[in-house]
Amino acid sequence: MTAPILPNSFTTGPDERGHFGIYGGRYVAETLMPLILELQAAYEAAKADPAFAAELSNLSNHYAGRPSKLYFAEGLTRHLGGARIFFKREDLNHTGSHKINNCLGQILLARRMGKTRIIAETGAGQHGVASATVSARFGFPCVVYMGATDVERQKPNVFRMKLLGAEVKPVTAGNATLKDAMNEALRDWVTNVEDTYYLIGTAAGPHPYPEMVRDFQSVIGKEARAQMLEQEGRLPDLVIAAVGGGSNAIGIFHPFLDDASVEIVGVEAGGHGLDGDEHCASMNAGRPGVLHGNRTYLLQDADGQILEGHSVSAGLDYPGVGPEHSWLRDTGRVTYVPILDDEALDAFQVCTRTEGIIPALESAHAIAEAIKRAPTMAPDKIIVVNLSGRGDKDIHTVGKLTGLDI
Amino acid sequence: MTETRIDRRFAAVKAEGRPAFVTFLTAGDPDPATTLALLAALPRAGADIIELGMPFSDPMADGPAVQAAGLRALRGGMTLNKTLDLVREFRKTDDVTPIVLMGYYNPIYSHGSEAFVVDAKAAGVDGLIIVDLPPEADDELCLPALKAGLNFIRLATPTTDDKRLPAVLTNTSGFVYYVSINGITGSAAPDTSRVAEAVDRIKRHTRLPVAVGFGVRTAEQAAAIGAKADGVVVGSAIVQAVADSLDAEGRATAATVPAVEALVGALAVSVRGARRPVAA
Ligand SMILES: Cc1ncc(COP(=O)(O)O)c(C=O)c1O
Numbered sequence: 210m211t212a213p214i215l216p217n218s219f220t221t222g223p224d225e226r227g228h229f230g231i232y233g234g235r236y237v238a239e240t241l242m243p244l245i246l247e248l249q250a251a252y253e254a255a256k257a258d259p260a261f262a263a264e265l266s267n268l269s270n271h272y273a274g275r276p277s278k279l280y281f282a283e284g285l286t287r288h289l290g291g292a293r294i295f296f297k298r299e300d301l302n303h304t305g306s307h308k309i310n311n312c313l314g315q316i317l318l319a320r321r322m323g324k325t326r327i328i329a330e331t332g333a334g335q336h337g338v339a340s341a342t343v344s345a346r347f348g349f350p351c352v353v354y355m356g357a358t359d360v361e362r363q364k365p366n367v368f369r370m371k372l373l374g375a376e377v378k379p380v381t382a383g384n385a386t387l388k389d390a391m392n393e394a395l396r397d398w399v400t401n402v403e404d405t406y407y408l409i410g411t412a413a414g415p416h417p418y419p420e421m422v423r424d425f426q427s428v429i430g431k432e433a434r435a436q437m438l439e440q441e442g443r444l445p446d447l448v449i450a451a452v453g454g455g456s457n458a459i460g461i462f463h464p465f466l467d468d469a470s471v472e473i474v475g476v477e478a479g480g481h482g483l484d485g486d487e488h489c490a491s492m493n494a495g496r497p498g499v500l501h502g503n504r505t506y507l508l509q510d511a512d513g514q515i516l517e518g519h520s521v522s523a524g525l526d527y528p529g530v531g532p533e534h535s536w537l538r539d540t541g542r543v544t545y546v547p548i549l550d551d552e553a554l555d556a557f558q559v560c561t562r563t564e565g566i567i568p569a570l571e572s573a574h575a576i577a578e579a580i581k582r583a584p585t586m587a588p589d590k591i592i593v594v595n596l597s598g599r600g601d602k603d604i605h606t607v608g609k610l611t612g613l614d615i
Numbered sequence: 616m617t618e619t620r621i622d623r624r625f626a627a628v629k630a631e632g633r634p635a636f637v638t639f640l641t642a643g644d645p646d647p648a649t650t651l652a653l654l655a656a657l658p659r660a661g662a663d664i665i666e667l668g669m670p671f672s673d674p675m676a677d678g679p680a681v682q683a684a685g686l687r688a689l690r691g692g693m694t695l696n697k698t699l700d701l702v703r704e705f706r707k708t709d710d711v712t713p714i715v716l717m718g719y720y721n722p723i724y725s726h727g728s729e730a731f732v733v734d735a736k737a738a739g740v741d742g743l744i745i746v747d748l749p750p751e752a753d754d755e756l757c758l759p760a761l762k763a764g765l766n767f768i769r770l771a772t773p774t775t776d777d778k779r780l781p782a783v784l785t786n787t788s789g790f791v792y793y794v795s796i797n798g799i800t801g802s803a804a805p806d807t808s809r810v811a812e813a814v815d816r817i818k819r820h821t822r823l824p825v826a827v828g829f830g831v832r833t834a835e836q837a838a839a840i841g842a843k844a845d846g847v848v849v850g851s852a853i854v855q856a857v858a859d860s861l862d863a864e865g866r867a868t869a870a871t872v873p874a875v876e877a878l879v880g881a882l883a884v885s886v887r888g889a890r891r892p893v894a895a
Contacts, residue, residue, distance in 0.1 A: 226751065236720060236747045238676045240772040240797055243779060382682065388673065395675045400798035402774055498721045499747065500673060512694040513725025514672040 219466035219542050222533065227416020227503075230539060232532035235415040237502045240399045245502075249417040251322045256424075261317060268313050269428065272346070273303045275310075277429070279436035279593070284563040285576075292446070292586035294579050296566070296596040297433045297461060306569065306598030307429060307457040308339035308410060314425035316343040319406035326401065327351040329408045330394040332359055332387035332453065333524030333571065334366025335598055336410030341375035351375040354393040356385040359523045366602050384517035387453075387527045391501055411454025412531035415502025419531050426460025433593055434464050441591065447472045447582065450595035451574040452545065453489075453524045455531035457597035466542060474582075475534060476574045478520030479547030489518035490547040491530045492538045505532045521550035521606065522570035524598075552577040554610060557600065569598035570606065620713040620741045621766050621789040624663055625824045625845060634841040636661060636886040637826050638879055639717065639850030641668040641684035642701055643693030644857055649867040653857070653875055654705045658712045660876045661883025666744065666848070669698050669718030676746045678801035680851040683858060687865055695722045695731075699738040706739035715768060715789070717744040720756065728756045732763035742766030742789045750782045757786050770794050771817055773809075780820050790824040790846060791817055798829070801851025805830045807839040814843050834885040841889025849882055 222229040235245055255261040269275040278298040286294050299307040319327060327349045331337030337353040344351035353370055357379040360367050370377050383389040391414075398407045412422040430448075437445055448465055450458035452475040465471045480488030488494065491506040498507040500515055508516040508528035520526045537543040548556075553570055556577035560568050568576060572595070579594045586592070600607070607613070628635045638657050642650055650667075657665055670685040670693050677685070702714055716735065723731045723745070735743070743760055750757070750769065757767045766789025774797060775783055784791065793813055795805035805827070814825050827840050828848025841847045856878045860871040 235749065235751060237749065238746050238772075239749060239770045239783065240676075240774050240794065242749045242751075243774045243776065383672070392673050392675050396678075396799045399676060400802065402797045499719075499724055500721060501675075502747070504724075507721075509721070509725065511725075512696075513722035514689060515721070516672075 229536035292590035300599035324406035341373035430464035478525035567600035643688035
């Protein structure tokens, strides 16, 4: 592949057709094209409307609990020795992860567009819970598609969604994980085009979703940057986030992209290792292709059939990645590394024991990278880790894998 | 662009005063040899045009029947190259029946668009329907396909309004495929009166033949749609007939080809008779 031309700024994308370099775009069936164009127009109008921003900001503060804290993880720092580690505490948001940031933005947009029914896909169930939550708050019926495998391994979240009044539809196609849930949600959407709003949970899908989800999640990075300047009087040296579809990662990365002194690292699910097929490291072990409405790095076989990945963390168990990450990878601005299941499980326990914070298994991948790097860095260096969610949902998985009896 | 088998076939059925019968089949379901036998049986049973589905792991616009067929094919080791091999084999015995490959973009992108259109043309393919490539992405495959002498057939849907239709029809060739319902293949039955309206609307924008499909499964529906449209497409019903004929292990049986031939034969009679006045 030819090297992309380096831009003056890394924050100007996408272009009007939704491209980040060669990535992104709108590869959808004709039935959906008019809807996606309508969505884009509605989003542009909402962006230009101060009342929309005001309502979102009000809900973010009083309903979701923003701003989330930037917390100096002293226990973990002392345990590791080396760079100081800060956590951006998205785990403290209402519903327990960053997913609520995006859901609040999109539910306001759905209401503005006059839609009356919400559908969503979910992997770990965090986005499903956040979707069910905002649907309850705004009085929409909500259907959540979830792979049957994930229904099994994320039971607490399935129960939460049901309590919130959502209908959870298990999807048995394929490996019955996030990719299959997304296929099924798209099938619902083409069938119910008139009344239905598809609330995509990550910075992927056809344009304008990657841009829109990024914008709603960028509150993470904007806050973190300002908090760091206020608390420490300077920018961090390194920002780390886990990458599933890439929404928490792009949310914290984006406001730092043009800060040349800040190194940025995205962590992919390395599963059982990149040698075999049991991982979800699309940018380290995949190649560009087209799936779910956009061009991006994908796990695929020689024939262009999409492979089912594997991760101990349901939220990272997706064979693709948001298109902006693919572009950031190719430009070299962001480095993407894999973290294995075992490393994430270790980090989960280290964080729990040294900080008294139970992180989501997704977030534990980011912590694992910080655990690797902090000891190699001087004590005056600063690492910010996006603690994208809390780990209550994962205690059964961790219990099973570590032989703990719950 | 030079005339393709598709152009010739639509001209021929028009001269006969009847609509074309377009049949869909998934390549490699459940194995290539069976597909080859089915391909030979379809024209014999009255199919005018064959749509051959290229299996894809993530068929976002397909209903359960076509999804399952694709999975059976992929499990049997079907690939894009093997689909082209099937067309090449078919052409050894049939040089007139048009073949349209239908599927999703990624396997083609993976193969390389430029190489694919050349390989497809050489194998004897006449046209392409790629579900997830809207006109906004024409430079990726549509334009190379036209240059290689393949028709690029686009889907128009109930959500394609008059404002958008011209964009959808630009660079469309061979025929226009009107998707009669919002939804996935093989789901709800189309409302035939609204289909007639839609066909008229599309014809105000183009001189291309308009074929109608998605959800057509009975002889009555086929006849009602054929009264108005230039072509009637049946897919899920045929694919389901294949599925129903398989043994417990999902292998083809002696019943597979006859079952499909019987279904297609019966549907062909109603499509061919669609414009004939009903005897009093
Ligand atoms: C806590 C948490 N972090 C991260 C992710 C991965 O998603 P994304 O990459 O879009 O942030 C999920 C997805 O479910 C999640 O629940």
